[in-house]
Amino acid sequence: MRKWLGLALVVMLAATPVFAGKVAVVLDVGGRGDLSFNDMGFKGTDQAADDFGLEMVEVQSATAADYLPNLRNLARTREYDLIICVGFLLGDALDQAAAEFPNQKFAIIDSVVDAPNVMSIVFRENEMSALVGALGAMAAAHYGYPNVGVVLGIEIPVLYHFEAGYRFGIDWGNKKYAAVTGTAKPTGLLYTYTGSFSDIALGKAATEAMLAQGAVGVYNVAGPLGIGDLEAITEFHRNKGTKSGPPYYFGVDANQDWLGKAMHALASGMKRVDTGCYTAVKAVVEGTFVGGITSLGLAEGGVGISKFIDLLEFIDFGISAGALRLEDRDETLANWAVNRGTIPAWIWRAVDELEAGILDGTILVPTADTGAEMQAIRARYTLGAP
Secondary structure (H helix, E strand, O other), X not given: OHHHXXXXXXXXXXXXXXXXXXXXXEEOOOOOOOOOHHHHHHHHHHHHHHHHOOEEEEEOOOOHHHHHHHHHHHHHHOOOOEEEEEOHHHHHHHHHHHHHOOOOOEEEEOOOOOOOOEEEEEEOHHHHHHHHHHHHHHHHHHHOOOEEEEEEOOOOHHHHHHHXXXXXXXXXXXXXXXXXXXXXXXXXXXXXXXXXXXXHHHHHHHHHHHHHOOEEEXXXXXXXHHHHHHHHHHHHHHXXXXXXXXXXXXXXXXOOOOHHHHOOEEEEEEEOHHHHHHHHHHHHHHOXXXXXXXXXXXXXXXXXXXXXXXHHHHHHHHHHOOOOOHHHHHHHHHHHHHHHOOOOHHHHHHHHHHHHHHHHOOOOOOOOOOHXXXXXXXXXXXXXXX
16 A cells, blocks of 8 residues: 555656746847837736746847757756747747757747647737727728828738738728718728838838828837837827827837827737736646647737726836836826827727627638738728728
């Protein structure tokens, strides 16, 4: 009997995960301080490390040539319970590293690596972008603007998800505005792939061109490059002598409504990279980690359009990042309320209706993963695109 108890204890101990107590985050050529995609990755991993008593180590890649060496150097140590790659651009390097280190657990955001030791976390960005597009289209029709814009980064599949959903949302918003008001004022789309996620000057120039063509607002789908979008919109208002109303800035990934003390940001398409990173760490700690694809959309809380409760969370996020002063908190909240009030209540209810339809499956938002699929969606939803 004592022998069997001892054997059972050995088996139980062998089955119990042994943790090193460390998790690593590897970035592509971006870095901390973007108040968007990368910072969201740190936000979720920081929280998980705090909750589960882990140490977090970050590794920044200076160039694309650093991706594979960084992953190899981390995996060789055998010190990390999980190595998280934040960004689509790390996919090829992880594909190789995962094969070289089959006992190392990895996770990647925004890419799919087909390996049993890799959790591939992807998002249905088309769903939240549809909500932003619908809001933009109805706002444009309400104020008599001919277009709504979007400034994108590098032309990759992840960004096709955004564009596809945005086009669908604009089309939906056009139809909804006509149905509610009895007047058709179809909004066109202005879009630019800048080829960069970091060149703020490119973002500013692209946004300035769209504002000159009558864009009611511009959606940032390029992470930190979007700082240039907001700069252009802020200067446009300054020159007009206006403090609220169109043109608007639409944020991305994080809730960016608080940027610029919420003077001109109307809403954000939130992609909860923090939720994805937290989910991966939690799975390792709880022993439920499995390789494969984890897809996060509206239903899972992985994406969404910004709401007041999100603003409260991300004002604190901005303060902790040193991008907003504590003494500006109340002014930011007041500005946000004023700017949101420039949009009629029925338009906000229509956005809620679209969200409910996506959640219950009665509205299906298209997406694209290849150039050919994206071209087909552009052909279907032309929206006056250049």
